Amino acid sequence: MSDESVRVRYAPSPTGYPHIGNIRTALFNWLFARHAGGKFIVRIEDTDQSRKVDGALESILNSLRWIRVDWDEGPEVGGDYGPYFQSERRDLYQKYAQQLLEGGHAYKCYCSAERLDRMRAEMAERKESMRSYDRHCRELNERERVELEAGGTSPVIRFKMPLAGQTTFNDLIRGDITFDNNELDDLVLLKSDGYPTYHLANIVDDRFMKITHVMRADEWLSSTPRHVLLYRAFDWEPPLFAHLPMILGPDKSKLSKRHGAASLIEYRDMGYLPEAMMNYLALLGWALDDKTEIFSQEELIRHFSIRRISKTAAIFNKDKLDWMNGVYIRNVVIEAPAAKVDSEAYTPVITTDLIQQLMEFLDKHLPHEVNRPISREYVEQIWPLIRERITTLREVADNFDFFFIDELVYETDLLLDKKLTTDTVVTALKAALQSLTDLSADWDRIGRDAEKLAEDAQLLEEVLRPLAAGLGLKAGELFKLLRVAVTGSTAAPPLFQTMAALGRVRCMKRIRAALGKLELV
Template sequence: MARQVCRAGKGTRTMTGEMTKPIRTRFAPSPTGDLHVGSAHTTLFNWLFTRHHGGTVVLRIEDTDRKRLVERSLGSITDGLTWLGLDWDEGIEIDEQANPLPDRERGDYGPYMQSERQELYRQSAEWLVEHGHAYYCFCSPERLAQVRQERQAKNILPSGYDRHCRDLAPEDVQRRLAAGEGAVVRLKVPLEGVISFTDLVRGEIAVDARTLEDAVLLKSDGFPTYHLANVVDDHLMAITHILRAEEWIPTAPLHVLLYRAFDWEMPQIAHMVLLLGTDRKKLSKRHGSTSVQEFRANGIIPEALLNYLAIIGWSWDDKTEIFSKEELIEKFDLDRVKASSAIFDHQKLEWMNGQYINHILTLDEVTARALPYLREAGFVTDDTSPDYVKTVVALEKERIKRLSEVPEMTAYFFTPTVEYTIDALVSKKQKLTPELTLRVLAATRDAVAGGDVADLAGMETRLRGLADELGLKAGQVFMPIRVALSGRTATPGLFEMMHVLGQETCVARLGAAHEWLQEQGAVTAG
């Protein structure tokens, strides 16, 4: 049904020629924390839609809730967007993360910080009051809470506010206002009728006006609520399409009413799906990593997160899942957007991250991106040879799932010695005993010392021959070497690893492992 509506809409626009009207959309985050993946998802859809149609993206900051403002949040949000590769054409700009306030703006529709547009909202609210679309309300929070509770219990519609101040005498209102009594401005919702609008992905949505509350438009602190600010700004900023999250559907009729009251044309509107946790509840901090910066810290690369986010609630066909940003821009449109919420699957994100690291990015790119993590772990300094780092990354590249695990995976390439455990060294799976392992270690140390690790094939032949001599399978010889060199049972190919580690280190570690195992034997025997 949704798609039919969408198609019908397109056709109409084509016929009337309105398709030529340039598209303008906005991201409208509230600076109340870091960039949440859910909001990144909506933003991405907004961005893809706009870029696909060659439109203009506006970044507007909705900082009208003064109590929930979080310092540095703004920088964190723009930082997250930039990291993801989502840019904007108009709006605020932050020069440095260190500076919590916007340094400058670009675009002709500013200011883009709602806190700097207070006068506009105040005037709009007053205009609505003067024209009979809104009214002043003096009710106390206590009364409001009580009324709400009563009406909900008795199932009286609308269930919130009882419109107590809706018909106050004008002179009464003026007197109380003049006396400085605290007041809010509320929307005068029609007492009956059906309010409907067309959602570009869901089709027609209709609501009985009797269920709608006289919502607050202007708060007593002089700041507007979302409802007023969003409508005023979208109109003044010439926004043509509103793409926002599903949680806004219930209040959309209020916005319809507002556009009607102002006699403004309402932008096209579409609500995107919600991202859910594994308990099917709206994704939140309780579900683990939810901010874009957390994914970044956890070694997720932006291309993978962007790609993964794109295929939640949108699909191109029945098989393609990997898309570059350019392909997404080319292919993305609202007609293939779904309306059902989706559980955020960390496993699939990780798989996709691995795809990018292992198959899509080049070795140089992966190395460059892993570098910060290696530096942070102290494994790489300015003195470390870039070529050496690259060689190490090359060895582990295909098993990296997250960049953040690179230091742990490659530690033995950067530390002088490694630590052992009996279980790893004396592999049960290879049917080895401590005695056998000691013999293997001693024999291989000599074999390696007498060979050349740079000759990969030669070394392999040599060690396979050694296995034959000892009457063992190749694996029974290789596993102790692997553990002696790395301290672990899962590593890259043995001979590549030996080559990178170097002759000297290999011989030393083989000897060290032998010595260590002998000591363990002495302890357990004694």
Template sequence: MSIRVRFAPSPTGFMHVGNARTALFNYLFAKHNDGKLILRIEDTDLERHSEEAVNVIYEALKWMGISWDEGPNIGGDYGPYRQSERLDIYKRYIEELKNKGLVYECFCTPEELDAMRKEQLERGEPPRYTGKCRNLTEKEKERFKAEGRKPVLRFKVPEDRVIKFKDLIKGEIEIHSRQLGGDFVLVRSNGMPVYNFVVVIDDALMKISHVIRGEDHISNTPKQILLYEALGFSIPQFAHLPMILGTDRSKLSKRHGSTSVKEFRDKGYLSESFTNFLALLGWYPKDGKEILSMEELIERFDIKDVNSAPAVFDTTKLNWMNQVYIRAYPIDKLTDFIIPYLEKVGFEVSKFDRSWLEKVVEVTRDYLTVLSEAPIYMETFLKDDFEIEEEAKKFVLENEVRLKVVETFYVKVENLDEELSSEKFKQIVKEVGKELKAKGKNLFMPVRIALTGKMKGVELDILISLLGKERVLKRISNSLSQLANKSN
């Protein structure tokens, strides 16, 4: 059998991590089985639709390394791949259902439906449509139309039927037709077909072999199976992915932090680590290896190994994984990714030599959890004109030896007739300590403060080796001016 799966998002303006995980699992399943992934845009909600929202989907998928074989922007043999361009197709199949006597017009108003639900709930019954309009006469229909009522079109649900299907993740599932809420709507009063109808038409005509989606769609599956049967279509295999929960075991939402792919991208998560992390939400490789490239994920992925229990979105684990990728990433590409974050906070990156900048990235990347943190750690290397923190000023000035350490260090560096290397720095500090009988915090901390304005930071010998003599003198001169003003 030819494997064909689809990812069919609605263009809402962002890509939720749940949708991203669904897209990824469809992609991994297709590629593992030499199949095809079809991208279909479900844009029948014209009020919410925008081309910008469609582009958000394209960009999110491409960033994650997911490519598709057929879709709106590349075509294919089973298009169009936007539902808004398939309305004439849906009409043909509505007519077929009408001819078979499987649908009927329903003129119930929203108020009548609300009253129906309320009565059922008061009797302790689950809400369901009673079939009130199933057997209307032509005369009754005409009267309702004369009143200005616009009907919906409902599908006749069999009275006593158990719908069974084997879910590749959940196992055997049985749902009785009484649990479907009665005859369900196929076409709204404005003439627009609903999800459960159009998805069946699209999946059937696009020859989708496996429908892999979130478990919130399980309740839709029996309705869709009834439609597949009514139209004489082959029924695909279903696999419903487990829910994604926050660490508090509630459904993942904004209160847990970022939930869209763009938010994670903007914060500075690498696409490889984000995709790797998503793959482990509900699935785990048999060999236990967690850091996996896309090629390794494709090789190992088996839908049968997906867990039916909910998956927990553990940001701590994502952060760890991102750190692993940052530390192993090619330094030139990592620098390219970091530069926009530096420019965003005002650094004029173009004035720095590229190879020097890459060295700064190299020595600071071990501190990073996400790339947006880069300016915090790289500022020490990039900014010569800084303000000394108040606590740091106080530390230097509360002991006259500490200020003398800074002054003596400056003179020794100024008198150097060679470049200030890491080894030379250590030698000078040793000399200063010996002359002033200073050691430990009284020796190294004043130098750190004079060079960075802070009491914590990267190793000083690393900093010195990248700054060079001229910038070291400039920084210490600036610091001594601030300390002199403070002491007066």
């Protein structure tokens, strides 16, 4: 299905860091556009001067860039339908507000905030069905208007909502939806500071940016009849609507800071991969079938369709994200083999430099005493040992620091075992130390490649496994001692490969350190 005329937009307002729900909306729009071969536009809705937040624009753009959602028109790239900041299109909105005024579809309202507050308070007290505005200024006569105008208050322009009838529109996800017009109030189109409200601006912009499909969060559903009526007042054909299910926190409420990480960028900083994030987000409210979970970006684009978007709000499930990130980390194919593109096997594909990303985390989170720059060659060597044991890149610096630091810090108790006497432990470690000393000097050669590393590991096993028997220990018992001595932990990658990667000098030094600790017992 290719339709180059498709034009969709992501229209965030720069009021803070975009959270997962915002970016999921952007993603769905983007997937839809890319699938259709249409255009994806980013438009900044900065019409509320008081809510503007410094740095928000950059964080929106950075979030999109991070998960690799690119835009055809918008900030930084421009386009034929700009400007793409609503604050730069005020003349347009004023012109069309004026047109509505002249056509009898809108009116000026001089009510003060105080009067509005009072009115609402009274309504609430009388338990009347809440209406946001009592239409006080809708039927002013000429004399009253002149008087108010002379009073110097700058008016807002309100839409003259039809008082009767119904408005029905079709939602691509939910079907036909009908509202009674008398439920709709005379919303403000143009604020007294000359800026438009969302309602006016989004209609005018979607019209002039030739937007064909409006895909936005569910919370906009109730505003849609007002928008449809506005289109009608202008005598414009409305675009197609699709209201996306919301993403909720674990307590089923709207996602916010209270739920821990809410902004997308925080996930980048925690060590999630953008490819995994896109994959996970795509599955929040959309599914291809009853089994496929792992999709490359290309596969997502190829299969995405509005028809398969679900109606119900989804709860963000970090456990599943963790799992998926792990799948990407350990199964990643750095470059998609050409032959696989059309195959039915869904394979995680990462187009970015994973090791480079890891290097950045290590540089940032490893203790200061670790020398910089960290060797990429070394990281590539140990990568196979850690990739199966992490769910995020950030964890490497925390759980595998023994690959990098000099002095291991751990409780001496870890070396002791209920079944073994301290003497036995000391004897075993000394014997192991001797074995390593006796080992061929080849071990520890500089510039070891993966093959050499495997050889070293095998060599170590050939020496150390028989040693256990000689000491009257089970292999596992000896290995545990060495593991603690060499990594400072009872849980680590396979012993011999770890020792091979660490190198003879460090291993022997650490075993001596362990013996030193035991002497103090």
